Amino acid sequence: MSDDKPTLTIALSKGRIFEQALPLLAAADLHPSEDPESSRKLILATNDPCVKLVIIRASDVPTYVEYGAADLGIAGKDVLLEHGGDGLYEPLDLRIARCRLMVAGRPDASLEPTAARGRLRIATKYVRSAERHFAAKGQQVEIIKLYGSMELSPLVGLSDLIVDLVESGGTLKANGLVPLEHIGDISSRLIVNKAAWKMKHARVTGLVEALRAAVEGNAGERTAGERMGAQG
Numbered sequence: 001m002s003d004d005k006p007t008l009t010i011a012l013s014k015g016r017i018f019e020q021a022l023p024l025l026a027a028a029d030l031h032p033s034e035d036p037e038s039s040r041k042l043i044l045a046t047n048d049p050c051v052k053l054v055i056i057r058a059s060d061v062p063t064y065v066e067y068g069a070a071d072l073g074i075a076g077k078d079v080l081l082e083h084g085g086d087g088l089y090e091p092l093d094l095r096i097a098r099c100r101l102m103v104a105g106r107p108d109a110s111l112e113p114t115a116a117r118g119r120l121r122i123a124t125k126y127v128r129s130a131e132r133h134f135a136a137k138g139q140q141v142e143i144i145k146l147y148g149s150m151e152l153s154p155l156v157g158l159s160d161l162i163v164d165l166v167e168s169g170g171t172l173k174a175n176g177l178v179p180l181e182h183i184g185d186i187s188s189r190l191i192v193n194k195a196a197w198k199m200k201h202a203r204v205t206g207l208v209e210a211l212r213a214a215v216e217g218n219a220g221e222r223t224a225g226e227r228m229g230a231q232g
């Protein structure tokens with residue numbers, strides 16, 4: 001196949017990432033043929049016959065891109081931190097699906113191990129990030145891997161604390177929990193397979209730059225503080 005018009009496969013998850021990526025893709029003149037919420041198809045065509053989208057679980061996106069089953073992908077930084085970033089480039093922060101990775105627990109929860117209980121028990125889907133966070137504080141903790149609904153864990157005595165994503169804080173509040181420590185700011189990133197970056201360079205970088213322009217055109221979504229920071 002010539003490098004003039006190679007095919008591109010872009011992996012992303014349905015739900016908030018698809019919805020928030022849609023305007024950015026549209027600004028790069030990419031329009032999916034169907035809505036993944038109403039279609040059961042996992043491969044979606046676009047208006048560009050050389051570009052297709054594959055719709056997969058959010059946590060599977062880096063794997064598809066690493067192995068070259070997709071040339072590009074859109075994945076949350078939370079997912080990338082767990083994956084480790086092997087075989088991937090991460091050229092662009094798309095500034096969508098923004099939230100914070102936090103330690104949370106009951107309002108009276110201790111962040112220090114107690115003599116009675118020994119090591120703190122932390123329930124989370126984000127094992128690597130949680131381990132790294134507590135290790136950086138010099139704390140050995142027991143991590144309990146969960147796949148969702150982490151907020152339940154301290155309520156039923158499975159763990160002392162959780163590490164989870166927080167946006168509005170509504171889910172924590174609804175379950176009588178509070179945010180206790182900020183681990184990091186999360187947003188979705190464009191990721192690129194390393195071989196595709198080389199072999200389909202013109203096509204890939206053309207799309208990266210079109211998306212970069214779309215992200216920068218969304219300056220209205222930034223906070224006043226961020227705009228001031230960008231000027232300074």
Ligand SMILES: Nc1ncnc2c1ncn2[C@@H]1O[C@H](COP(=O)(O)OP(=O)(O)OP(=O)(O)O)[C@@H](O)[C@H]1O
Pocket residue numbers: 013014015016017057058059060075076077078079097098099165166167168186187188
């Ligand atoms: N409440 C939230 N607000 C904003 N962004 C969020 C929120 N929750 C998750 N995200 C971001 O959106 C990404 C996708 O979230 P989504 O809920 O669609 O998938 P998931 O259920 O976390 O993943 P999987 O289906 O693989 O378990 C997350 O990886 C994270 O980066």
Ligand SMILES: O=P(O)(O)OC[C@H]1O[C@H](OP(=O)(O)OP(=O)(O)O)[C@H](O)[C@@H]1O
Pocket residue numbers: 148149164165166167168169170171172
């Ligand atoms: O602070 P909030 O605005 O309440 O958002 C936080 C919630 O959002 C995420 O869950 P999500 O809604 O994605 O459900 P999931 O974990 O089942 O994907 C996260 O795991 C929290 O439960």
